[in-house]
Amino acid sequence: MYYIMKAEINDKFIKKWHPEYDRIENDEEWYRDILCEVKMDIKSKRTLNKKTFEEIINWKAKRAKGKIEWANFNKYSEQIRKCLDKNLSDTEKLNFLDNLKGIGVPIATTVLHFIFPQKIPIMDVRTAEILQEKDYIESTQRTQKNFEPFQKAILKIKSNCPKWSLRQIDRVLFAFHKRKKAKKCCRK
Numbered sequence: 001m002y003y004i005m006k007a008e009i010n011d012k013f014i015k016k017w018h019p020e021y022d023r024i025e026n027d028e029e030w031y032r033d034i035l036c037e038v039k040m041d042i043k044s045k046r047t048l049n050k051k052t053f054e055e056i057i058n059w060k061a062k063r064a065k066g067k068i069e070w071a072n073f074n075k076y077s078e079q080i081r082k083c084l085d086k087n088l089s090d091t092e093k094l095n096f097l098d099n100l101k102g103i104g105v106p107i108a109t110t111v112l113h114f115i116f117p118q119k120i121p122i123m124d125v126r127t128a129e130i131l132q133e134k135d136y137i138e139s140t141q142r143t144q145k146n147f148e149p150f151q152k153a154i155l156k157i158k159s160n161c162p163k164w165s166l167r168q169i170d171r172v173l174f175a176f177h178k179r180k181k182a183k184k185c186c187r188k
Contacts, residue, residue, distance in 0.1 A: 008160075009161075011163070014161055014164050017175050018175070021172070021175040023175075034114055035117060038114040038115055047078070047080045047084075048077065050077075056110060056111055056114055064104075064107055068102040069102065076100055079097055079100055080111065083115065090120055094108050097111055098144055106124055113166070118166065119166075120151065121150070121151055121166050121170060123150050124142075125142065126174050127150075127173040127177070128142060128150060129177060130176055130177050136153035137150055154169060154170075157169055
C-alpha cells in the first residue's frame with residue numbers, strides 16, 4: 001500500500017518534484033505565451049480580449065469552452081475589467097468571475113492567476129488534494145468559500161520557499177499528485 005508522508009512542502013520537496021512536471025506535461029511554453037498575451041491585453045485594453053480568454057480556457061479545461069456564452073463575451077470582458085480594481089479583495093474578484101456562465105472556481109482562479117501570477121494560485125483538484133493530504137487545508141472542494149484557505153496555504157508555502165513562484169509550486173503539486181496516483185494504480 002502506498003502512503004503519503006505528511007511532510008511539509010518545503011524547498012527540498014519542491015526541488016525534488018519540480019522536474020517531474022515536464023515529464024508529465026508539455027505546456028510550459030504555452031503557459032508563458034498566455035502570460036505575455038494577458039499582460040499585453042491588460043496594458044492595452046484593461047481587460048482580456050476574446051482570443052486570450054479562449055486560450056486560457058483551452059489551457060485549463062478545453063471541455064469548458066462549450067459552456068461559455070461567447071456571443072455575450074462583453075459580460076466576461078466587463079467582469080475581468082472589474083477584477084483589476086486594486087481596492088477589491090481576491091475573493092471579490094473571484095466572485096465576479098465565478099458568477100459568469102460556464103466559469104467555476106477552477107477556471108476563475110486560472111484567469112485571475114494569469115492576471116496576477118504572483119498573488120493568485122490556480123485552485124485545481126490535484127493541488128487541493130495534495131494540500132489536504134499534507135494537512136494544509138481541510139477541504140478539497142473548489143468553492144469560493146474554500147478559496148481563501150487554499151490561497152493562504154499556497155502563499156504560506158511560497159513564503160517559506162521564496163525562490164519558487166506560484167506556478168512552480170503548482171507544477172510540483174500537480175506532478176506529485178499524478179505520480180502518486182500512478183503508483184496507487186500500479187499497486188492494485
